[in-house]
Amino acid sequence: MTTAAPAKPARRTPVPRNAARNSAESRIVRSIGEAIADRRLPPGTKLTEESLAEAFGVSRERVRKVxxxxxxxxxxxxxxxxxxxVAKPTAKEAREVFxxxxxIERAIMERLERLPRPLPDDMLEKLRDHGALEDAAERAADRKAMIRLSGQFHLLLAExxxxxxxTGILADLIDRSGLAIAAFERRSSHTCSADDHRRLIAALIGNRPGEAMTLMIEHLDEVERQLDLEAKTDTRIDLKAIFANEPEPA
Amino acid sequence: MTTAAPAKPARRTPVPRNAARNSAESRIVRSIGEAIADRRLPPGTKLTEESLAEAFGVSRERVRKVxxxxxxxxxxxxxxxxxxxVAKPTAKEAREVFxxxxxIERAIMERLERLPRPLPDDMLEKLRDHGALEDAAERAADRKAMIRLSGQFHLLLAExxxxxxxTGILADLIDRSGLAIAAFERRSSHTCSADDHRRLIAALIGNRPGEAMTLMIEHLDEVERQLDLEAKTDTRIDLKAIFANEPEPA
DNA sequence: CTGGCCCAGTTTGTGCACAATCTGGAGTGC
DNA sequence: GCACTCCAGATTGTGCACAAACTGGGCCAG
Structure with a gap:
């Protein structure tokens, strides 16, 4: 499962051409990031360097960098x-991230409000295309795709x-809020409803920016409200993580 | 010049105790960050790994990590x-950072407005102490200290x-705005006036949070207004940097 | 039986050597 | 005279080997 071929020579990969160097690195970052976002890697999971190196077919140093x-x-x-x-946010941190x-997203909606109207066609097209993707994922009940697309939707608005x-700041926050959702979601909750996004897109395309702003704020509140931030999570890993984050008394 | 003693053993430093490991790393980060902030390392400066390794007395790998x-x-x-x-922000990026x-800082001021009044004593003390430090630096005409304290002031409010x-997000933005100021400041400008900070502290201590908010917004606008964002900077390095940042067509 | 100690295995941390790449300048042909 | 090629030096990138540290379990004293 880990290495397909038992022969060792495959391990020797002195990078024939370097064109793929930077992209391989960010590819792994994205890959791990998505795995964390859609709960394949739940908070607290140990990420052993060697295992990741094998999984992605790269050297340990590359994994270390990632x-x-x-x-x-x-x-x-x-x-x-x-x-x-995998980071296991505290309830406090989860609230902070939200x-x-x-x-940030209020500022982004304000910016969208100030954009010259009507919005350019390519922008509208991007929004409609994304809406179609989310609809498709919802019909297919593809939970992983829905989670990924949900994050991408917010990022798309920022772009x-x-x-x-x-946009860069928000990208980080979206990753971290995904982590918070994974850590604190109630059983049988539906995370980010595609319906909210649908209405938001409609408001933006229909030149009702004020309504879009209201929808966005309600949408974010709703997502946070679905979390059980009172739940006491397993504190064992938290304690270690907290004390390890600030090891310097100076 | 490279190694003080011609004898090789001095070079062998297998980290006697590891207690100082993490702090050495962040110490270098802070050190370089401050050097960039107070213009000792202007935008565009080449940071050779080996030179930094020598300067800080650490191995090249450590520098690479930093x-x-x-x-x-x-x-x-x-x-x-x-x-x-050293990053050389474009005018567009500078505007974005500001x-x-x-x-972010508007949100922080809103949060300060919502804090229960009167503010706790230790909080007031921190503000007053900082104000005294800035006054002292201004009297001593210590430009470097003023720049450093100015950033710390905004960070203190966030804390x-x-x-x-x-706070973490703002810390990054402050570093980057320092960079933007270094790249675009007009000759003979006074960057961040300590007087603005003084009035802000007075408004906060005097329980006039609404006034503090107004002062903060005006203060940030003023700092940005002092920049010459129309100036065309040397584009040679910019081009390279831009194309290097997005090398992947996929 | 309980608690502390120590040891073996595993995982992370770091220095080092060498490979790949870039830069700037000299040399050469048109 | 101009441009192109090629080479030497320097700098960055990467694999690897070994050292340090942590974990878990067995062992021994009380």
Whole structure:
């Protein structure tokens, strides 16, 4: 399952051409990020360097670099001499992340309101295309696709709004809120309803930006409200993570 | 010059105790970050791995790790096979960063407004202490200290507001806006006036939160207004950096 | 039986050597 | 004289080997 061929020479991969170097790296980041987002890697999961290296067919150093990147984005927690774990946000952090999202996304909706009307065709097309994808995923009951598309929807709005810096910040927050949802969701909740997105798209396309703003705020509140932030999670890993994050008294 | 003693054993430093490992790393990050903030390392400066390794007395791998972290925070730009450079933001990016700061800091001021009054004593003390430090730096005409304290002031407000996630986001934005200021400041401008901060502290301590909000927004606008964002900067490095950032057509 | 200690195995951390790539300049043909 | 090619030096990228540290279980004393 790990390595298809028992022969070792496959391990020797001195990078024939370097064109794929940077993309291989970000490919792994995306791959792990998506696996975390759609719950294949639940919070607290140990991410052993060697296992990941085998899984992606790269060297351990590459994995180490990727883990450092993910740690910087707070998606994984790096504990010195212990290894990497899928981050397990505390209730406090979850609330903070959602508040930050409200702050950023409110700003994005304000930006969308200020865009010259009517919106350009390619923008409308992107929105409609995305809506179609979400509809399809919902009809197919493809939960993983729905989760991924839900995040992409918010990111798409940020891109359309045109501030790449805010978009980058939001990308991180979306990953982290996915983590928070994974850690605190109630049994049998439906996370991000595609219907909210549908109405939002309709409001934007129909030139009703004020309504879109209201919908977005209600949408984010609704997602957070579906979480059980009072639930006491398994504190064992939390304690270690917390103390490992601030090991320096100076 | 490279190694003080011609004898080789000094080079062998297998980390006697690991307690200082993580802190050494973040110490270098802070050190480089401050050097960039107070213009000792202007935008575009080449950061050779070996030079930094010598300067900080650590191995090249450690420096590489630090540069990766700084690159993630957009403070340095990493160009494949070319090396690391102090980031040189474009005018567009500078505007975006300042807009993002307005968004985040407006949210922080709203949070401060909602804090229960009167504010706790330790909070007031922190604000007063900081004000005293800024006054002292201004009297001493210590430009470097003023720049550093100015950033710390905004960060202090974020900490007091109590959302660590927003604080983390703002920390990055402050570093990047420092970079933007370094790249676009007009000759003979006074960056962040300590007087604005003084009035802000007074408004907060004096329980006039609405006034504080207004002051903050005006303050940020003023800082951005002092920049010459129309100036065409040297595009040679920009082109390379831009094309290196998005090398993947897929 | 309980608690502490120690040891073996596994995982992470780091220095190092070498490979790949880029830069700038000299050399050569048209 | 101009442009193109090629080479030497320097810098970055990567695999690898070994060292350090942690984990879990067995062992021994009380």
């Amino acid at each position: 883990l450092l990147l993910l740690a910087q984005r707070r998606v994984v927690t790096l504990i010195p001499n212990r290894g990497a774990f 508040e930050a999202r409200r702050v 359309v709004a045109g501030n790449a810096t805010l | 540069l990766l972290l700084l690159a993630q925070r957009r403070v340095v730009t990493l160009i494949p096979n070319r090396g690391a450079f 807009e993002a700061r307005r968004v 007091v507001a109590g959302n660590a996630t927003l």
